[in-house]
Amino acid sequence: MKTKATTIVEISRTIREKLKAHENLSRLSFDVRISQATLHSIMCGRTTYPRPDIVDKLCAHFGITIVAVEQEAA
Numbered sequence: 001m002k003t004k005a006t007t008i009v010e011i012s013r014t015i016r017e018k019l020k021a022h023e024n025l026s027r028l029s030f031d032v033r034i035s036q037a038t039l040h041s042i043m044c045g046r047t048t049y050p051r052p053d054i055v056d057k058l059c060a061h062f063g064i065t066i067v068a069v070e071q072e073a074a
Helices: 004-021 023-034 037-042 052-062 066-072
Strands: none
Touching: 004 037, 004 052, 023 037, 023 052
8 A cells, every 4th residue: 555645646746747747837737727836846856745736726627636646647
């Protein structure tokens, strides 16, 4: 069974990969209402544990659920 911290790290890693693949962080920032600085911090790995509301917004934008992120990261 995975610990909560492990799951959060996996979710963060998966979101980071999605952000790196995204063509335009400025547009993404506008679309999901998250600052470019926050997105950049997540993408570069400075933010290892993004806030749950940030994770929810990004997962909704990329069309994935937390369960799907956990499975994809595994």
